Amino acid sequence: MTIPMVIDTDTAQDDCIALLVGLLDPRADLRAITMVAGNVGFDQQIRNAFLTLNAAGHLGSVPVHLGCRRPLVRPWESAENVHGDGVGGMTMDMTGCDPDPEHAVDALIRLAAESPGELTIVCIGPLTNIATATIKDPSFVDNVKGLYVMGGSNNARGNITAAAEFNFYVDPEAAKAVFAAGFDITVIPWAPLTLERAVFGPSQLAEIEALDTPLSRFFTRVCATTLEFDRSVGINGTTHPDSLTAAVLLHPELITRAGHYHVDVETQGDLTRGYAAMSWGIHGLEPNATVVEDVDAEGFHRHIKTLLEQFRSSSASTD
Numbered sequence: 001m002t003i004p005m006v007i008d009t010d011t012a013q014d015d016c017i018a019l020l021v022g023l024l025d026p027r028a029d030l031r032a033i034t035m036v037a038g039n040v041g042f043d044q045q046i047r048n049a050f051l052t053l054n055a056a057g058h059l060g061s062v063p064v065h066l067g068c069r070r071p072l073v074r075p076w077e078s079a080e081n082v083h084g085d086g087v088g089g090m091t092m093d094m095t096g097c098d099p100d101p102e103h104a105v106d107a108l109i110r111l112a113a114e115s116p117g118e119l120t121i122v123c124i125g126p127l128t129n130i131a132t133a134t135i136k137d138p139s140f141v142d143n144v145k146g147l148y149v150m151g152g153s154n155n156a157r158g159n160i161t162a163a164a165e166f167n168f169y170v171d172p173e174a175a176k177a178v179f180a181a182g183f184d185i186t187v188i189p190w191a192p193l194t195l196e197r198a199v200f201g202p203s204q205l206a207e208i209e210a211l212d213t214p215l216s217r218f219f220t221r222v223c224a225t226t227l228e229f230d231r232s233v234g235i236n237g238t239t240h241p242d243s244l245t246a247a248v249l250l251h252p253e254l255i256t257r258a259g260h261y262h263v264d265v266e267t268q269g270d271l272t273r274g275y276a277a278m279s280w281g282i283h284g285l286e287p288n289a290t291v292v293e294d295v296d297a298e299g300f301h302r303h304i305k306t307l308l309e310q311f312r313s314s315s316a317s318t319d
């Protein structure tokens with residue numbers, strides 16, 4: 001049985017790897033890619049998505065819908081200092097790489113309504129499109145099976161500020177609205193989970209490089225700029241919160257511990273904009289999300305490696 005899903009993405013670095021998970025994992029039924037303002041310039045994100053579709057051999061098979069080009073109420077802020085252009089300077093001829101004319105918010109609403117209770121949205125950028133869909137269509141929340149949200153930190157450090165993780169920081173009003181909307185939400189936080197369990201260190205990166213397939217070369221190139229940044233801030237490897245989010249949807253056995261939390265997002269604080277307050281059940285607040293606390297890190301790395309191994313034989317025969 002495959003899992004009907006959409007990936008809502010600000011495509012750069014690990015978003016690309018998450019798209020590979022959605023495109024290549026046999027359990028995935030990826031029905032659309034929807035784009036939201038986040039990591040890098042919006043038009044660059046579109047190019048990055050098409051570059052990834054091309055690398056996966058899926059150009060034309062999954063529609064790319066363009067969504068909100070800025071957060072709900074604030075100016076857009078980028079993470080270009082972390083990701084560069086998000087694909088290590090890769091380019092390709094974009095002739096024929098046309099986004100679907102339907103707006104991402106409309107596509108999300110339509111796809112959810114076409115199969116009520118079946119569609120899961122993997123949210124790996126700011127939550128602007130999702131919040132907007134809830135405003136535009138009151139039945140959207142009920143039509144969606146669930147959201148897998150990469151964002152926030154579980155009582156731990158942020159990345160763009162001491163307090164906040166990037167996706168929630170960029171559009172905190174959207175994040176707050178989404179957690180209040182009544183979705184079935186699973187959260188994959190930045191810290192401690194990503195920092196402890198979804199960093200590929202030197203030996204794991206060497207294993208991927210040694211595969212020497214077109215997709216392993218794509219992975220290495222796409223992750224190079226972020227690796228350099230990560231090392232400069234004391235993280236010894238590449239970070240993979242977005243691909244982990246897609247992977248745990250398709251392979252729930254990778255989740256080894258999770259808890260029920262009440263999650264809310266700070267929109268007022270000067271120092272804490274975008275902070276995710278994850279209350280673990282002793283503060284009298286009703287749980288509104290499942291927060292992943294630990295995963296099978298080796299199993300996750302193996303999963304990504306298996307995907308990147310694909311096309312080995314076809315590349316050998318065409319090289």
Ligand SMILES: [Ca+2]
Nearest residue numbers: 010015124125
């Ligand atoms: Ca992302």
